Amino acid sequence: MYKVDKDLLAIQEARIKIEAAKEAAVELKDYSQEQLDIIVQKMAEAIAPYSEELAKKAVAETNYGIWQDKCLKNRFSSEYLAKQLRGKRYVGVIKENSQDGTMEIGVPMGVVVSLVPATSPVSTTIHNCLIAIKSGNSLVFSPHPRAKATIQQTVKILSEAGAAAGLPEGGLAVMQLVSPASTTALISHEDTAMTIVTGIPKLLPQLKGSGKPFIYGGSGNGPVFIERSCNIERAVGDVIKSRTFDNGIVSAAEQSIVLDGPIADQAKEVFAKAGAHFLQGEEVNRLLAVLVKANGELNSESVGKSAKELAQLAEIEVGSETSIFICEQDYVSHHNPFAQELFSPIVALFVEPNWQEACEKCIELLMEGGKSHTLVIHSKDEGVIREFAMKKPVARVLVNTPSTLGGMGATTNLFPSLTLGSTAMGIAQASDNISPTHLIRIRKVGYGVRQFKDCFTSEAAEVQMGKQLAIEEVLRKIINELKE
Incomplete structure (x- = not known):
């Protein structure tokens, strides 16, 4: 009786998928932007009706989050993103200045590998698919094992619609067998042009060692500063709305609150009335026992749980309206479990006497572990807002908006994206919202307009x-x- 080596089969599948994707990529390089647009539109139209079904399936398979919120994310990717992509040019001549004699030509990268997380499996898959095909690339998905069936079904719907609209065979594929060995085979294959990784930090050493370009949609773990001039009720409402969206599973959600001293008591009162439970004494340790393993790693079974579910597991008595936990902190330290990203409706809270010291606290929080990609400030003082925007070591600064929704471009005019680039540890290919722009090379064209001697007087x-x-x-x- 022979045993089947699943790792070898997965590696072989990875090689076959990449080789087929390479052939498709060669064909796609000859497609016009108009041809690609038809494929993208048909895929978006095909997947949109499945937003609710796939959201429910994702929650059932992963046991993460809220299906209603996942449905909104799925619609955001299939409807709003598709709308924003219409009329945009990313391949062929994308910019031309006849007066200056210059031209820019968009050239697809080739074969793109996408590693999709279990936290937002459907919306991330749709987003990465649409931006990759829009920019003329072929794409191979490697699903997270915890969300494999959901991601495979999503890609099946997209690929069938794409094929009917003219997408070459092998242009969009998903791994059926998934293992660490197959992931390595995908990332390191000679025909892989780029890898997009969304929220899987354990793969960073491997990505850096591959010698190939990669985009890392990093951890959020970002702070929000509530400054004295802001509308406190609106700021508190935005934070709670953002942190409880999909039970806090979105990496762009606020992780820490920094309160301006003069309004600290008032803000705490508003938080309490809005459904926040301030952890006291032994409650902190009981909750941490649910959130974090003995070795300090995040307990994956706590991910995407509501505040009430966590309270029940931690044996903490909370009110019927409780939707979020707040734990007051004195200082920032990597030994503090609240310093790591918690994918649940929990935030740390710091109070600083003025905006200058709040600024320093936010920098501490952003630098702790080098993981943060988003900072939020609630303020009406344009001078303070500009100081924060100018000096923070972060990829994006959001003003007077929920971080989750603002970061993804729903409540801001940032590019609509479910993969947010990060400045973390200098590893990111791009630090903004990932779009088709990041999946092409720009070829510059310059016409001769003067003689060399004309450059000098x-x-x-x-x-x-x-x-x-x-x-x-x-x-x-x-x-x-x-x-x-």
């Missing part, structure tokens, strides 16, 4: 120019005297 010409200017000045004086 001769000494004689400079003397002549000086004489001309002197004559013009004399004439201006004569004219002014005659007018007088």
Whole structure:
């Protein structure tokens, strides 16, 4: 009786998928933007009706989050993103200036590998698919084992619609067998042009070692500063709305609150009335026992749980309206479990006497572990807002908006994206919202417009120019005297 080596089968499947994707990529390079647009539109139209079904399936398979919120994310990717992509050019001639004699041509990267997380499996898959095909690339998905069936069904719907609209065979594929060995085979294959990784930090060493370009949609773990001039009720409402969206599973959600001293008590009162439970004494340890394993790693079974579910597991008595936990902290430390990203409706809270010290606290929080990609500030003081935007080591700064929704481009005019680039540890290919722009190379074209000697001004010409200017000045004086 022979045993089947699943790792070998997975590696072989990875190689076959990449080779087929390479052939498709060669064909796609000859597609016009108009041809690609038809494929993208048909895929978006095909997947949109499945938003609710796939959201429910994702929650059932992963046991993460809220299906209603996942449905909204799925619609955001299939409807709003598709709408924003219409009319945009990413391949062929994308910019031309006949006056300057310059031109920019978008060239697809080739074969793109996408590693999709279990936290937002459907919306991330749709997003990465649409931006990859829009920019003329072929794409191979490697699903997270915990969301494999959901991601495979999503890709099946998309690929069938794409094929019917003219997408070459192998242009969009998903791994059926998934293992660490197959992931390595996908990332390191000689025909893989780029890898997109969304929220899987354990793969970073492997990505860096592959020697290939990659985009890392990093951890959020970002702070929000509530400054004294803001609308406190609105700021508190935005934070709670954001942190409880899909039970806090979105990486762009606020992780820490920094309160401006003069409004701290008022803000806490508003938080309490809005459904926040401030952890006290032994409640902190009981909750941490549910959130974090003995070795300090995040307990995956706590991910995407509501505040009430966590309270029940931790044996904490909470009110019927409780939707979020707040734990007050004195300082930032990597030994503090609340310093790591918690994918649930829990936030740490710090109070600082003024915006200058709050600024330093936010920098501490952003630098802790080098994981943060988003900072939020609630304020009406434009001077303070600009100080925060200028000085923070972060990829994006959001102003007066929920971080989850603002970061993904729902409540802001940032590019609509479910993969948010990060400045973390200098590893990111891009630090903004990932779009088709990040999946192409820009070829510059420049027409000859002058002779080399024309770049310089001769000494004689400079003397002549000086004489001309002197004559013009004399004439201006004569004219002014005659007018007088």
